[in-house]
Ligand code: ATP
């Protein structure tokens with residue numbers, strides 16, 4: 001069976017058992033604060049087990065893209081060194097949400113493995129939870145009995161809490177599990193040592209392939225367990241390991257899942273996988289063919305490599321692969337990106353998203369590779385010199401601060417440094433490194449230091465009501481407030497029960513405005529709100545006014561009022577951003593997708609996926625199109641609470657990495673033109689924008705461009721400024737009828753004059769030369785010229801000396817000059833005199849320079865010096881005369 005058939009057979013099997021087949025969730029976890037990446041099949045169904053949502057069916061099956069490189073599951077260090085752990089892998093799973101339980105789950109697993117896939121029964125072992133007294137959880141008799149009826153007691157192993165009891169977190173659903181292991185060794189090996197004894201012992205050919213979790217308890221915060229009202233099944237089977245078993249291989253990398261990539265690597269490197277004397281070449285091929293999957297799919301799902309958080313994890317995986325290629329396969333040039341097309345092709349029917357973004361992903365990886373290869377070279381040199389320095393002192397531990405510096409300056413992930421060190425029999429000071437890292441974190445924390453008092457709660461509230469789409473002013477109550485010390489001063493954070501203030505989100509800045517506290521009768525106090533920010537679901541109004549405690553705690557009804565003029569400008573910029581994105585997709589192509597957005601009342605900034613510079617002509621076309629749509633004065637069509645699927649089916653544009661709930665808001669300006677999921681504020685009709693004008697275009701990172709633009713008044717202001725500049729130039733040029741021509745002729749004139757000056761200077765030097773030769777002192781063994789001269793530049797002294805040398809034999813020439821107020825000296829001594837007498841122009845000029853308070857140097861036959869005291873020139877020249 002090919003891997004495609006194996007995957008398909010799994011899905012078909014569970015479809016036949018009335019399971020709904022769903023697509024994989026993105027690799028990058030979007031709505032879960034505890035996870036960066038999806039690391040198991042159940043992650044996308046968490047809410048169903050927690051009772052926060054209802055599944056679309058009580059039986060579901062799928063294949064889920066998983067990544068185990070951070071947090072609770074981190075297999076990165078093993079990848080490449082063993083043959084069955086990957087960074088990214090597919091987890092095949094079937095789920096029962098309060099439907100079937102152990103009996104069906106176990107029977108079906110066995111039916112699929114031995115019936116459909118024809119795996120040998122005498123090579124399979126299963127584990128059952130042995131129970132745990134401290135937890136009060138009994139031995140899983142039910143699973144034992146079920147398995148006993150299928151495989152017999154001799155193939156069952158008892159497992160402890162660590163291997164056979166699954167928990168979602170510190171609290172929540174949990175339960176015993178049953179794992180299925182397979183023994184893939186040769187008959188000879190099996191005859192010698194029983195497979196049963198090797199289960200759960202890290203043997204590369206006796207591995208776990210499937211884990212069946214039976215959720216039947218809930219762990220409470222006090223640690224106790226109570227039975228769940230309804231029980232669930234959650235299973236996960238490693239697809240690549242399954243392929244290894246069915247295709248009768250002893251390594252995941254020998255299956256068709258990895259062989260395509262490995263073959264391309266063989267061609268590129270000229271090395272054969274599995275036939276290398278140095279083990280690291282094989283490890284490198286495994287690392288690279290594994291990591292390309294993780295990196296490609298992460299970028300596809302919206303996670304670009306970067307310096308922070310999930311982006312940094314991806315960057316590190318990419319660098320690990322490139323480093324292995326560089327060190328063990330001889331890749332000095334970028335190679336990693338070349339593997340993307342292999343994967344895109346291989347997965348085009350399974351995870352189509354990679355094929356759709358193939359070019360983008362390739363570009364991003366190429367650029368990352370290029371920049372890493374540059375730092376890699378200098379970093380490796382640095383590491384080498386550190387290690388040889390230590391070796392001389394007989395030390396074999398690389399200090400933590402060096403490890404830290406390598407990671408900080410050269411982008412060397414610590415595991416890389418540790419690895420390189422290990423290969424050279426060094427180790428790293430892990431604790432020292434952690435200290436250095438902690439120190440840096442502390443510094444940056446101090447930089448961003450904030451000190452907040454506890455919230456002072458004034459009234460109950462079940463969440464803020466945002467009224468800003470419809471109102472600019474509301475009557476509200478203060479729910480709570482606190483005082484926060486920041487680096488720039490003290491501020492108050494105020495939470496209202498209802499508010500017209502938009503909190504910074506989706507690229508749109510927060511509103512500013514005022515809160516009016518108190519009443520007309522008892523005296524009002526107006527305070528300024530300088531920003532509104534979201535903190536989870538709170539809308540926080542920020543005021544920098546002083547001493548507000550009393551006013552805030554005593555406030556009854558407050559009037560919350562936004563700065564309408566500012567908001568209107570923000571609205572214009574937000575709507576203009578939408579019109580611009582649609583126009584870009586028309587002009588540049590539909591590959592243009594949002595990668596970042598920021599807009600306030602002055603400017604809109606937009607990052608998007610596109611591979612080349614947007615030409616002036618393209619910019620003009622986009623600008624024209626946006627302005628056309630502005631003049632059409634299209635009315636806003638705003639729809640709230642639309643079910644997300646309905647919106648997407650209707651073709652609404654959504655942004656990668658944005659969180660969307662089940663119900664979304666749609667912003668439409670002509671359904672055929674601009675149709676987006678958006679929570680921001682917009683103009684009632686496009687005419688209000690007035691005019692749209694780009695002000696810049698450039699690159700942010702590989703494959704991502706940035707434009708900035710202005711609208712309305714700001715655009716007019718910009719045009720006025722440019723007009724003024726032109727007018728000023730015109731005035732300076734005395735109002736010529738053709739300004740461009742006037743400037744052109746000015747430039748021409750200037751260069752003609754420069755030529756003339758150069759010619760004149762040359763003439764002057766020729767005349768000077770003549771005078772100097774005439775006044776030269778002739779001695780028997782040398783001809784001496786010591787003279788203060790009037791020349792335009794220090795270079796002229798050199799020219800003068802060299803030209804005189806061609807004319808006068810045995811020349812010694814010392815010149816002094818004042819150039820731009822600064823003294824200069826030069827000393828020339830004919831080459832033959834230098835050789836015969838050992839005189840040295842460099843030494844002489846240094847000595848003479850003392851009189852002009854300066855220094856200099858050069859060669860034995862010609863040297864120069866500059867100084868700061870021009871009044872010393874004569875003394876220096878007098879001294880020179882006495883020297884020869
Ligand atoms: P192992 O002990 O082998 O690391 P695990 O206990 O971490 O496995 P589970 O969390 O139960 O595994 O995941 C379910 C299945 O997913 C496993 O039975 C295995 O087939 C597969 N699997 C787990 N981790 C990886 C990985 N890093 N690469 C490939 N497959 C994996």
Ligand code: MG
Pocket residue numbers: 073075
């Ligand atoms: Mg594991």
